[in-house]
Amino acid sequence: MKDKPVKAVAPTPSTYINVQSAITGLRGRDLVSTLRNVGRHGLRHPLYTARHLLELGGQLGRVLLGDTLHQPGSRDNRFKDPAWSLNPFYRRGLQAYLAWQKQTRQWIDESSLDEDDRARAHFLFTLLNDAVSPSNTLLNPEAVKEVFNSGGLSLVRGLGHLLDDLRHNNGMPRQVAKDAFEVGRNLATTPGAVVFRNELLELIQYRSMSEKQYARPLLIVPPQINKFYVFDLGPGNSYVQYMLKNNLQVFMISWRNPDPRHREWGLSSYVAALEEALNVCRSITGSRDVNLMGACAGGLTMAALQGHLQAKRQLRRVHSATYLVSLLDSQMESAASLFADEQTLEAAKRRSYQQGVLDGGEMSRVFAWMRPNDLVWNYFVNNYLLGKTPPPFDILYWNNDTTRLPAALHGDLLDFFKYNPLAHPAGLEVCGTPIDLGKIGVDSFHVAGHNDHITPWDAVYRSALLLGGERRFVLSNSGHVQSIINPPGNPKAHYVLNAKLSSDPRAWYYDAEKTEGSWWPLWLEWIQGRSGALRETGTSLGSASYPAMDPAPGQYVLVR
Template identity: 80%
Template sequence: MRERPVTNPAPTPAVFINAQNAITGLRGRDLLTTLRSVAAHGLRNPMHTARHALALGGQLGRVLLGETVHEPNPNDVRFIDPTWKLNPLYRRSLQAYLSWQKQTRHWIDDSSLNADDRARAHFAFSLLNDAVSPSNTLLNPLAVKELLNSGGNSVVRGVSNLFDDLLHNNGLPRQVSKHAFEVGKTVATTPGSVVFRNELLELIQYKPMSEKQYAKPLLIVPPQINKYYIFDLSPANSFVQYALKNGLQTFMVSWRNPDVRHREWGLSTYVAALEEALNVCRAITGAREVNLMGACAGGLTIAALQGHLQAKRQLRRISSASYLVSLLDSQIDSPATLFADEQTLEAAKRRSYQQGVLDGRDMAKVFAWMRPNDLIWNYWINNYLLGKEPPAFDILYWNNDNTRLPAALHGDLLDFFKHNPLSHPGGLEVCGTPIDLQKVTVDSFSVAGINDHITPWDAVYRSTQLLGGERRFVLSNSGHVQSILNPPGNPKANYVENPKLSSDPRAWYYDANHVEGSWWPQWLEWIQQRCGVQRETLTALGNQNYPPMEAAPGTYVHVR
């Protein structure tokens, strides 16, 4: 362990996308309105526009003379091919593109637009500038080389891929082959059985993988927005198997994929269903207390459950709570959230109630268009310009296994981001009980990701401050999903930790220690201290009242 130099600034959370954007949606007309207001400002301030146009013209003149005016970002893989530097025509096209990008940013920064309008303008122009990148055309040197090497077959394959995606993938480039994996065969393969089912969830109990096991079980609660098997992709990165091999009795919630019949399922409905599953865990294991783990929206659900149990004076059922990239404090400041006004929120509610659900494909589309270089143009080049199949990547397969949200829960989440109810006692009511997280005195372990674009790390940090009890916070070096899938042995894994939780996340980071390796062993040591005594492993699953049903991964995970 070594101390991070104090000269390193705290990382800035990703600014253009977060969980609120996917829940609220982003209307094209809002972006068009922003572009129109920018154009109108340019017409009202011709001298300002002319000054920047002349500056751009001067840079383009230098580019035509062969000067290298700008250096591309070394991390920008779009221009990693040496042709962009060595070929005079390609070098000039790249330099012209970079000059345009830089000058549009300066034009917006120097304008008299207010701060919010400037932020919206930067966001809209970032989408536009990414779309017009010279790497997105058939003149991309990678595409030209593939065209010559394949004798023109790359174009034929690319056109075929394009038409297939237009018909079957919402018009977006496919990120992974739909036949690359199979749930229960190549992913979600850890042995276990469904031991309980209600209308909203299946409860999976996994077969032990250790000679001894701890008395208090672990109940993992995934987000309702995704399938559960992010925790069990493959043996190499399976969090479930890591827990089992280290003596933890492990249970998993598999949420049902709702349809229009379930439009009235709200947060209270999910909390009540989760309380049933909690009691089943206690009944099967004979333990009075259960360790909870929630990821993303699953973290919000376990927090609401604990607040509900505390209000009923039954919090003693919970031994500890682990929160993975979970927002309890929903205040997020980013340019994209500037589009989420009252009208947008109400329109989003109205649409989902009319349809009965918020379709996961709609959320995926928002996420894709708000990280276009990574999630659209990268695959545009691979699938269409190069005519290749997308890579077989288990995380992307899981990410594209979309689920729906019932309209009532969608409305609850919109209200959560609008009102930030957990930031004050009684702001949120669940199952008829007001929630006060400060009274939830359960020990907690929270994990955030430095590069997380969905639940920014500083908001996750502030969420930790809302909880009572002994709190621990770890900042992983990854993004939203990779922060969770961070097994020991990963050479890129490291995290930041500071046991002193100050009120300011930047101050916390300033004094934190940088630790090489995965946070999983640190969490394991922490959770084992809260799992009770060890005993001989019981190999049988379920009990007389809750006998094993279908083998894992169950039936709900297969519902499309």
């Protein structure tokens, strides 16, 4: 069902941490430097600081008298227990916390700090204020109730979880139970086989789930930062199975999890390996060209391959391209990126080259701090204060099944965010060829996430504008991962679409139409129209030149 054109204010992209921050990392010394800067400003302007302290004191006085001055955000689930509003002690504690939060924001907003320093201060104090929330203590009313209900066992279990995480999870609270899922058992179970393997990747061909299939295959390029099976979770939300049941021939890249021996693998290495896999798809299926789909950094790799093929006058091997939450234009503004100066970038490069890889756990921890209340403190309360095991959630299990990045690719990505090379013709060279995205005349389909904190939707929109060919842009109502894993039947799903692309993402949004439901059927219609003729489904996988080897999900995905 379609609604009237959207007239609301366009969604605001993430203003704190994004993928650039995860690639660069955050140094403790930078956060301490910001704290010192704020402290010095307070000491240099004592009257200004005293005025805000007096305002805070006045609010705290009213709180002690029982006034309710502030309300937590409508989406803030930390204070959902009725005790926070009904119990006099808890109500006063919450009101004091909210008053402090509001006053620190006002102190920073009204200070004489320059704009960048204010942004850094807001970023730091948001993290600090979330950390000192009264919900993160054993006085949390939910924790108190659990102590009485369990006879104190919740404290024992919570302490056990804390000690286990300190020993085995780098001190971070687990987001999902270790034994809830297993790749090949209840994740990545779609039948198929590895039909090609080189040093960097395995190529999986999936067995058809329909009587007929389209002649032109679809090759999926997942990000190197995570494992491929985000496309093949449980049967109810497997994007791969959705494609197979709708007559598509599907091939999947499974990247190898590199170790220090592979420190020299850069973007050119991945593009060359992907080109080899593309040619294998063409050979097995007998198709002259292939449809491509890439997600996040996989979309960047896919675009670089097309630019490389275009420079060699071989772009005819690609028929269409689907980009899922993929950045080609890396210009993003966030408070965390203000910490990424020349010294920080060089230190990040030097650290990964010394180690040979950037560990996936480091990136995962930074990603968690993008939404600390949801991805850190929520599990701190659940696991330690309530003594419970986190609920099984396949996407979070996948998110924690991290991979490493080779040092050379890490360096290439740092340069990508520093220089924004694809925004300029020949700004990036891959495999010895200059890349010009404007000359890529392949039809493309782009999906971004309304609430995406990792690749903000307006940057994904600008990325689509860099390409030639016919382009379609869809804005899903979800975040980074769930914008992709968005099967039909989700009652909360909707997307925004406007066939006319404007140079301004907000102008595009203003004239767009909201449609209820998943965007998958819209994409399916688009890709089926670009997949050639329907024909009888083949019974075998691979070919004489590329025989089937290990069954899906293959070997590389199992390497930790």
